[in-house]
Amino acid sequence: MGKLYIVPTPIGNLEDMTFRAISVLESADYILAEDTRTSGKLLKHFKITTPMQSHHMHNEHKMVDRLVERIKNGETIALISDAGTPAISDPGFLLTRACVENNINVDCLPGATAFVPALVNSGLPNDKFIFEGFLPVKKGRQTRLKLLAEDTRTLIFYESPHKLIKTLGHFCEYFGEDRPVSVSRELTKLYEETIRGTAKQVLEHYTNKPPKGEIVIVVGGKAK
Template sequence: MGKLFLVPTPIGNLEDITLRAIRILKEVDVILAEDTRTSGKLLHHLEISTPMHSHHMHNEHKTVDAIVRRLQNDENIALISDAGTPAISDPGFLLTRACIEKGIEVECLPGATAFVPALVNSGLPNDKFVFEGFLPVKKGRQTRLKFLADETRTMIFYESPHKILKTLAHFVAYFGEDRPLSVSRELTKLYEETIRGTAKEVLDYFTEKPPKGEIVIVVGGKK
């Protein structure tokens, strides 16, 4: 059988990719990309000409079986997301599970992922933490926030810039305005920024200065 490689890609700075990742992307038979246009720019920069196919959240349920058959026919395949490590709030879990069920070897390379530098840079306890990813948009959001209000470990969330104020306001309401937190945006990019303070202070800051770019929120646990 072939082998599935989960290959992390840079979250911003194009230098943040390993030598092994570049070699694997050159050697595999095909690369599965979340957005072939976005990944095409990276592959062109790295002088990688391996064929690409689209594999994203809207088609992964339909394409998993076909990919598994290709792996069973001795093809080696790499899966990448637009940025960071596949399957971390991105497609990858369904294909990985299917491969494991069929006895196909899966290897995940170490590499870039947004929440690790955001956590370490927050100054909040990182010996124990919980990764929450994106909160539910509507259904289940209130229930989840009420549950997390009593979480004692540091919590990590992903958020988009147009929803950040709503999420910070919910943190003030459910966790308390004095709960310490840190917001990191545009990690590894030119305008990287980390704002630390209480939930109320950070909400006030971004109310005055609406943020752009991808965002990671790190919230201190309940004392």
């Protein structure tokens, strides 16, 4: 029987690629990539010639059974996403679950995940936290925010730049304008920045300076 490797890739700075990740990608029978064009640039940079196959949120449901059979027949597959660790707000969970259910060995390498540096450099408590990923766009959003407003643990969210203002406004409304917030943008990249303050202050900052790039929001929990 083969094996499934979950391989994190850099979230920006290519120097964050690990030696082990390169070795696994070189030795695998083939690589499942969220976007073969994006991953193609990464593989080219590290001179990795392993064949790639597209594996994303629109086709993963259809591919799982076939992939499981290929691994059972002895193939070793490496799964990567566009950036960071697969299955963290990216494709990967369905295949991992199917492999576990079929007693297939799954090995997840340690590596880049955007919310960890954002949490640590926020200055907010990181002994206990909740990773929420992306909030619901419409249905269930209000209910989720009301529930999270009462949680005393640090909250972590992913958000797109064009929805950041709306989300910060909701934090002011449901969590309170004085709730501490840290927004990290473009982590590990040339224009990396972290803006800290109250929800109101951070909202005002980005209202005057519209954001670009990948964003992680860290919010302090409700004061005990």
